[in-house]
Structures are given as C-alpha cells and as structure tokens.
Amino acid sequence: DQQVKQNSPSLSVQEGRISILNCDYTNSMFDYFLWYKKYPAEGPTFLISISSIKDKNEDGRFTVFLNKSAKHLSLHIVPSQPGDSAVYFCAAGGKWTDKLIFGTGTRLQVFP
Amino acid sequence: DAEITQSPRHKITETGRQVTLACHQTWNHNNMFWYRQDLGHGLRLIHYSYGVQDTNKGEVSDGYSVSRSNTEDLPLTLESAASSQTSVYFCASSEGGQETQYFGPGTRLLVL
Numbered sequence: 001d002q003q004v005k006q007n008s009p010s011l012s013v014q015e016g017r018i019s020i021l022n023c024d025y026t027n028s029m030f031d032y033f034l035w036y037k038k039y040p041a042e043g044p045t046f047l048i049s050i051s052s053i054k055d056k057n058e059d060g061r062f063t064v065f066l067n068k069s070a071k072h073l074s075l076h077i078v079p080s081q082p083g084d085s086a087v088y089f090c091a092a093g094g095k096w097t098d099k100l101i102f103g104t105g106t107r108l109q110v111f112p
Numbered sequence: 113d114a115e116i117t118q119s120p121r122h123k124i125t126e127t128g129r130q131v132t133l134a135c136h137q138t139w140n141h142n143n144m145f146w147y148r149q150d151l152g153h154g155l156r157l158i159h160y161s162y163g164v165q166d167t168n169k170g171e172v173s174d175g176y177s178v179s180r181s182n183t184e185d186l187p188l189t190l191e192s193a194a195s196s197q198t199s200v201y202f203c204a205s206s207e208g209g210q211e212t213q214y215f216g217p218g219t220r221l222l223v224l
Contacts, residue, residue, distance in 0.1 A: 006154075031210070032210050034212065036215075041217075041218070042217055042218070043116075043202050043204075043215030043216050043217050043218050044155070044202070044215045045215070046212045046213070046214070049212070051210075089154060089155060091155075093210060098143050098160075098162065098206060098208055098209065098210075098211075099145070099157060099160060099170075100157075100213060101157075102147075102154045102155040102156075103154055104152060104153060104154035105154050105155075
C-alpha cells in the first residue's frame with residue numbers, strides 16, 4: 001500500500017507561469033514532509049521541507065503548503081523557469097523513525 | 113567539501129553473480145540508506161543503518177545485504193544478481209532526527 005502518492009506522473013508548464021505539484025499521504029502519523037528535485041543521471045537533491053505544525057513554508061520561488069485534514073501537500077513554483085524541468089519527489093517522515101517514504105515522482109517540464 | 117560518493121557509476125553483470133555497490137560519505141553522518149529507483153515506483157528503501165554495526169531491512173530487501181563496519185561506508189551486496197534487480201541505486205546519508213537526507217549520484221546496474 002502506497003503511503004505517499006503523487007498521482008500526476010507528469011506536468012507541463014509554460015515559463016513564467018506557476019507550477020503546482022501535488023502529493024497525498026495516508027498515514028496521519030507522518031511528522032514532516034520534504035520535496036526533492038532530481039535531474040537525469042544525478043542523485044535527488046533536497047528542495048524544501050515542512051513540519052506538520054506548519055501549513056506553509058516558503059523559500060524563494062518555492063512554497064510548500066500542507067493541509068493535514070486532507071492529508072495533502074503541494075509544491076508551488078513561481079515563476080517557473082526552464083531549469084526547473086526535473087522529476088520532483090515528495091517524501092514523508094515520522095517522529096518514530098529517521099526513514100523517509102517517497103512518492104513515485106512527477107516529471108515537470110517547463111517550456112519557453 | 114563533505115560529500116557522498118558511489119562506485120561504480122555503471123555496472124553490467126550476469127544473472128547469478130555477486131555484485132557489491134560502494135557508498136562512501138565524508139559528513140560523519142550516523143544514518144545511511146540504500147534506495148532503488150524504478151519507473152512507476154519512485155524511490156524504494158532497500159536497507160538502512162543508524163550507526164556502526166547496525167543494519168535494518170527496508171521495504172524491498174530480498175536479495176540484498178549490507179554491512180556497516182565504519183561510519184563512512186555502507187556497501188550494498190546483491191548475493192545472486194537477478195534481472196529484476198536491474199535498476200538505478202542511490203545511497204543517502206543523514207545526521208539523524210528530522211535532518212535532510214543527502215544523496216549520492218547513483219549507480220546504474222544492468223543484470224543480463
């Protein structure tokens with residue numbers, strides 16, 4: 001059973017517009033959430049995180065929103081740039097463990 | 113600069129052979145993880161370690177083993193390689209707690 005789900009395998013957005021990537025989770029015990037970005041032939045790199053005590057965290061063009069009642073988080077990228085084209089993974093962790101559970105990823109393509 | 117490295121970056125082997133993938137980190141992190149990335153499955157945890165002499169099974173551990181004899185290294189061994197183990201393998205490390213995991217560049221393994 002997939003505890004962290006990214007239901008959109010791909011997303012295409014025009015440069016300058018907003019990209020919204022979504023992630024749903026099933027385990028209410030998850031305590032913190034992260035987004036990773038992955039370019040081809042490279043390892044994932046950390047992008048932004050949010051604790052379950054918050055509903056929003058912002059870092060430059062990237063904002064993560066957390067809706068605990070809906071068990072849903074989203075990553076907003078504004079404005080989108082061609083260099084943002086990559087696969088984005090959401091991940092979740094709990095207080096009881098240092099392990100992360102990853103979603104299946106969403107491939108974002110930003111076109112001119 | 114501290115880093116995490118993996119070797120080899122590419123490996124071709126035959127079914128039934130034993131294969132060892134190396135992972136080395138210079139952050140002095142306690143936690144180390146091995147994942148495999150497959151299309152449609154995202155990143156799945158194979159094995160992990162919270163310190164020297166500590167190893168634990170992840171969600172897809174069958175056919176794999178790890179050992180942790182020092183802080184810096186967590187080699188992953190495929191006891192008898194199978195075609196189903198063709199994948200991209202990523203090693204990661206973290207300080208512990210809710211700290212970010214840092215990923216290596218990956219090893220692409222092809223089992224013929």
